[in-house]
Amino acid sequence: MLGVFGLIMPNRQPGRMPAAFAGGWLMAKILDPLKPERLDHLAVAVGCVLVTLLSIAASVLHGLSFFAGAR
Numbered sequence: 001m002l003g004v005f006g007l008i009m010p011n012r013q014p015g016r017m018p019a020a021f022a023g024g025w026l027m028a029k030i031l032d033p034l035k036p037e038r039l040d041h042l043a044v045a046v047g048c049v050l051v052t053l054l055s056i057a058a059s060v061l062h063g064l065s066f067f068a069g070a071r
Helices: 002-008 016-030 039-069
Strands: none
Touching: none
């Protein structure tokens, strides 16, 4: 459904949809949910949590820079 939606929307970047599909397919192959949990599953999960926390911190610090400059 999202693939069709992406094709009919104006101003889209056509290279993003195949790249996102390929990335999702590759991660599904690497982290196969039908296999027993392995240490690499835990490592990828912890890495994703860390990247999420870093992005939230960067967003807050960037937002605070607007308030500091307004004084």
